[in-house]
Amino acid sequence: MNKLWIDERYCKGCLICVDVCPTKALKASPEINAKGYILPTESDMERCKRCGLCELMCPDFAIAIEEGED
Amino acid sequence: MKKHPMLKYLKEEGPLGPRMPLIFCPGCGSGQVLNYTLHAVDRVIQEDGIRRENFLFISGIGCSGRITSHYLNFDSAWTIHGRAPAVATGALLANPAFKIIVFTGDGDAGSIGGNHFIHACRRNIDMTILCLNNGLYGMTGGQHAPTTPIGTITTTTPYRNREAAFDLCKLAEVAGASYVARWTTAHPRQVIRSIVKGIRKRGTAFIEILSQCPVHERMSPVAILKRFRRDTIQIGKARESAERKTTIGEFCDLTKAEWNESYQGIIDQFLINSDTANEQIVD
Numbered sequence: 001m002n003k004l005w006i007d008e009r010y011c012k013g014c015l016i017c018v019d020v021c022p023t024k025a026l027k028a029s030p031e032i033n034a035k036g037y038i039l040p041t042e043s044d045m046e047r048c049k050r051c052g053l054c055e056l057m058c059p060d061f062a063i064a065i066e067e068g069e070d
Numbered sequence: 071m072k073k074h075p076m077l078k079y080l081k082e083e084g085p086l087g088p089r090m091p092l093i094f095c096p097g098c099g100s101g102q103v104l105n106y107t108l109h110a111v112d113r114v115i116q117e118d119g120i121r122r123e124n125f126l127f128i129s130g131i132g133c134s135g136r137i138t139s140h141y142l143n144f145d146s147a148w149t150i151h152g153r154a155p156a157v158a159t160g161a162l163l164a165n166p167a168f169k170i171i172v173f174t175g176d177g178d179a180g181s182i183g184g185n186h187f188i189h190a191c192r193r194n195i196d197m198t199i200l201c202l203n204n205g206l207y208g209m210t211g212g213q214h215a216p217t218t219p220i221g222t223i224t225t226t227t228p229y230r231n232r233e234a235a236f237d238l239c240k241l242a243e244v245a246g247a248s249y250v251a252r253w254t255t256a257h258p259r260q261v262i263r264s265i266v267k268g269i270r271k272r273g274t275a276f277i278e279i280l281s282q283c284p285v286h287e288r289m290s291p292v293a294i295l296k297r298f299r300r301d302t303i304q305i306g307k308a309r310e311s312a313e314r315k316t317t318i319g320e321f322c323d324l325t326k327a328e329w330n331e332s333y334q335g336i337i338d339q340f341l342i343n344s345d346t347a348n349e350q351i352v353d
Contacts, residue, residue, distance in 0.1 A: 010090055010091040011093065012095075013096055014284075014290075014292075016291055016292060019292040020295075030101045037096070039246075055106070056101075057102060059097060059099070060091055061092075063074065064074045064075065066072040
């Protein structure tokens with residue numbers, strides 16, 4: 001399973017990654033962080049195909065997908 | 071802990087503390103264009119074997135100007151308003167091996183720097199101009215710009231804009247650029263392909279990227295990206311379609327004499343003449 005990595009220092013919660021994910025592996029977090037942003041979080045990383053669209057379209061260089069072993 | 075793959079090209083730490091996160095508002099298109107540009111530069115560095123030191127990033131003033139000012143781990147210059155192509159011309163004269171990428175905004179290239187922009191295109195100077203067009207002056211408070219579409223509400227056109235908008239791609243094409251393309255921030259792969267082509271092209275490559283300003287357009291970035299996908303049409307289909315949509319795609323891709331190369335012709339001619347002149351003296 002691929003692993004989601006979000007840099008909470010850099011993410012500003014625009015949620016473009018959640019919108020562009022073709023398999024809906026990401027969702028908006030129910031919680032608001034200390035800066036007042038709603039960060040993305042994983043909904044079902046089993047579905048992640050590591051297409052790289054979230055990494056490609058992130059304006060803040062805050063998201064990365066680590067390749068899983070299987 | 072894994073990081074974003076393009077962070078290797080950015081300065082996260084400076085002498086006065088951390089430089090990141092980027093200064094842009096949440097969901098701004100400038101960060102996305104920076105991301106696409108670094109992907110394209112990464113591809114050129116890996117495939118063409120061009121060294122990292124040969125890249126030079128130049129920008130003017132505006133939100134787009136902030137891209138080069140603090141974050142890039144490349145040679146970069148943050149220059150005066152609208153004059154980024156002029157500074158790029160000078161840099162290219164000093165070192166013709168430079169691969170120059172110019173970031174401008176629509177106000178930077180279309181209004182105050184209009185002359186510099188069209189004359190860079192006319193001379194066909196070897197640079198890649200990326201124009202981030204959000205259709206208004208974002209940094210100064212959302213006033214209407216020469217590229218604002220008719221019927222748009224901005225802070226200075228509260229009863230909707232009545233002035234016709236500049237088509238920067240047509241302007242660049244008529245002025246003589248070698249490569250002209252228009253995409254939006256919702257088309258990442260196409261933007262990256264165009265920037266790679268632009269860097270490899272000998273001559274001026276002008277790539278206009280329609281970008282979002284979520285603050286002054288008062289919409290979420292996701293909604294603006296959806297609008298970009300809905301309201302744009304590829305150039306091949308645009309001729310057949312009766313719908314009035316923004317045309318995107320590659321408008322021209324020509325092979326023409328580049329500025330430095332054409333002047334090198336004169337230099338070579340004089341070198342040959344002086345060689346023969348020297349031989350005559352020796353004889």
